[in-house]
Amino acid sequence: xxxxxxxxxxxxxxxxxxxxxxxxxxxxxxxxxxxxxxxxxxxxxxxxxxxxxxxxxxxxxxxxxxxxxxxxxxxxxxxxxxxxxxxxxxxxxxxxxxxxxxxxxxxxxxxxxxxxxxxxxxxxxxxxxxxxxxxxxxxxxxxxxxxxxxxxxxxxxxxxxxxxxxxxxxxxxxxxxxxxxxxxxxxxxxxxxxxxxxxxxxxxxxxxxxxxxxxxxxxxxxxxxxxxxxxxxxxxxxxxxxxxxxxxxxxxxxxxxxxxxxxxxxxxxxxxxxxxxxxxxxxxxxxxxxxxxxxxxxxxxxxxxxxxxxxxxxxxxxxxxxxxxxxxxxxxxxxxxxxxxxxxxxxxxxxxxxxxxxxxxxxxxxxxxxxxxxxxxxxxxxxxxxxxxxxxxxxxxxxxxxxxxxxxxxxx
Numbered sequence: 001x002x003x004x005x006x007x008x009x010x011x012x013x014x015x016x017x018x019x020x021x022x023x024x025x026x027x028x029x030x031x032x033x034x035x036x037x038x039x040x041x042x043x044x045x046x047x048x049x050x051x052x053x054x055x056x057x058x059x060x061x062x063x064x065x066x067x068x069x070x071x072x073x074x075x076x077x078x079x080x081x082x083x084x085x086x087x088x089x090x091x092x093x094x095x096x097x098x099x100x101x102x103x104x105x106x107x108x109x110x111x112x113x114x115x116x117x118x119x120x121x122x123x124x125x126x127x128x129x130x131x132x133x134x135x136x137x138x139x140x141x142x143x144x145x146x147x148x149x150x151x152x153x154x155x156x157x158x159x160x161x162x163x164x165x166x167x168x169x170x171x172x173x174x175x176x177x178x179x180x181x182x183x184x185x186x187x188x189x190x191x192x193x194x195x196x197x198x199x200x201x202x203x204x205x206x207x208x209x210x211x212x213x214x215x216x217x218x219x220x221x222x223x224x225x226x227x228x229x230x231x232x233x234x235x236x237x238x239x240x241x242x243x244x245x246x247x248x249x250x251x252x253x254x255x256x257x258x259x260x261x262x263x264x265x266x267x268x269x270x271x272x273x274x275x276x277x278x279x280x281x282x283x284x285x286x287x288x289x290x291x292x293x294x295x296x297x298x299x300x301x302x303x304x305x306x307x308x309x310x311x312x313x314x315x316x317x318x319x320x321x322x323x324x325x326x327x328x329x330x331x332x333x334x335x336x337x338x339x340x341x342x343x344x345x346x347x348x349x350x351x352x353x354x355x356x357x358x359x360x361x362x363x364x365x366x367x368x369x370x371x372x373x374x375x376x377x378x379x380x381x382x383x384x385x386x387x388x389x390x391x392x393x394x395x396x397x398x399x400x401x402x403x404x405x406x407x408x409x410x411x412x
Contacts, residue, residue, distance in 0.1 A: 042093050045069045046223045048216065052146045052231050055116030060105040060137075061123040065092040066223070068119060073100035075108060106133035110140055113237075117146040122227060124151050124197075125188045128181050131174035131204065138210060138234060147232040151197055152188070153219075156226040159191035167199055194219045194228040201232065211236040327357035334366060343370055361391040368400055380404055 043066050053070050062074040063085075079099035080086070086096045103109060105120070106127055118137045127133045137147050154160055170190070172178075182189040198217065204210045216231035325333070334349030347370055353363040368383030381404055387397040 042067055043224050044222075046150070046221070046229075048218065048222050048229060048231070049119060049148055052216065053117040053119055053148055057115045057117035057119060057146075058101070058108070058110075058140065060118065060120040061126075062097050063089050064095050064097040065089055066121055067097075068121075070117075070119065072119065074098060075101045075103055075105055077104055078102060106136050108136060108140060112139055113142045113145075115140045115145060116142060117148060119146075119148040121150040121221075121223065122152050124149055125190045125192070128189050129173045129178045130190060131170055131200070131208075132177075134204065135208070135210075138212070138238070141234050143234055143236050145234050147230075147234070149197075149230045149232075150221045150223060150227045151192060151230065152227045153193055154191040155193065157191075159188055162191050164192055164196055165190035167196070167203060170200060171203070194230075197228075197230050201230070209238045211238060327353040327360050327363070330356065331360065331362050331366065334363070338366065338370070343373065346370060359390050361387040361394050361397065364390070365394065365397045365400065368397070368404075372400070372404060377404060 042064065045068055049068050049070065053068070056071045057073075058075050059068065059070070059072040060075050062068075062072065062076070074097055076099040079102050081090075081096055089096045101108065101110075105123065106129065118141055124130050124133065134147070141147065152159065154162060154164060181187075194217065198214065201210075201212065201214055205212050211234060213233045213235055214230070215233045216229065218229040221227045221229045330349050330353035334346045334353065337343070337346035337349060347367065350363045350367050350370070353360050354367075357363075364383045364387035368380045368387065371377075371380035371383060381401065384397050384401040384404065387394055388401065391397070
């Protein structure tokens with residue numbers, strides 16, 4: 001994407017002095033000056049929203065005092081009019097916006113590509129896992145559709161004394177499938193400036209296959225003025241074809257809709273990164289042979305699976321089969337056979353590692369992957385569970401077990 005400089009349209013015009021005003025926490029009516037009498041109030045509609053949000057869409061967490069005037073259904077976690085937020089909404093403008101769809105804004109039971117746009121104002125910061133929410137919104141909008149967000153700017157809200165949420169924090173929330181609020185008393189799990197969300201979108205495009213175009217950025221929104229506006233256009237569907245590993249095989253998720261619905265994006269992306277082996281060929285096989293007794297430093301990757309083993313590598317593996325080697329080196333040798341597609345030999349070396357060290361979590365995890373490959377899912381589950389019992393922080397085993405539990409019905 002183009003550099004950040006020049007993309008953000010900054011405005012020096014003060015639309016409304018709202019530095020201390022939070023529509024979600026007002027204890028009564030909105031007051032003008034010293035007049036103690038509350039009056040029905042609504043913020044102006046956004047001309048930018050009317051420019052981009054054409055057709056029918058969803059508003060996430062809509063409110064009567066902050067209307068957009070678009071053809072939308074309102075999505076909220078409850079349709080009760082007795083919540084603190086709805087009572088404050090009524091205090092502000094004398095009414096509350098009807099909730100049309102009761103759902104969490106990051107998990108909405110509607111068809112893929114069923115909406116022309118999704119719009120939200122001061123909502124994204126409330127999600128424990130904003131990346132998950134954005135992926136869900138992308139799923140719902142049509143190709144060519146719009147995600148329109150107004151996000152509070154930390155320097156112009158009550159968040160101004162808080163630290164900005166770093167990108168790495170959001171990435172960790174996503175990969176850990178975080179669903180737990182971070183405990184902010186105002187309900188703001190995160191706070192940002194404009195550049196932070198631009199960086200997040202760039203990261204999602206580069207790392208999560210989001211087919212997005214960032215079409216509009218305004219550092220001061222044209223509605224309340226204490227936020228910034230981000231407009232994303234969807235250029236196409238994400239690529240759901242996942243090459244999990246040379247040995248594990250590939251899944252075409254588009255042709256398996258049940259699998260697509262059950263898989264978690266975090267598991268897919270993390271499994272790819274954790275299981276993929278190095279791509280470079282070993283340039284000096286003689287050095288590996290000389291040092292193999294201490295540790296096999298590199299795996300033996302090849303561009304495509306094949307049962308034709310180069311003579312030098314075959315000679316090395318035969319030597320390893322005959323020698324008295326450590327459990328760690330047995331695991332490495334098994335991984336070499338795995339990358340070559342020689343699963344029987346790989347299993348032999350992983351079992352050999354277990355005979356040397358019966359509490360080797362790496363060997364157990366690899367045996368689980370191999371059993372997953374041959375579709376012995378119950379055995380695979382047992383190996384992953386055993387690996388985690390020995391090493392509860394083993395990320396690969398956690399991811400593999402999560403993927404397994406989401407794609408098959410394992411016996412308990």
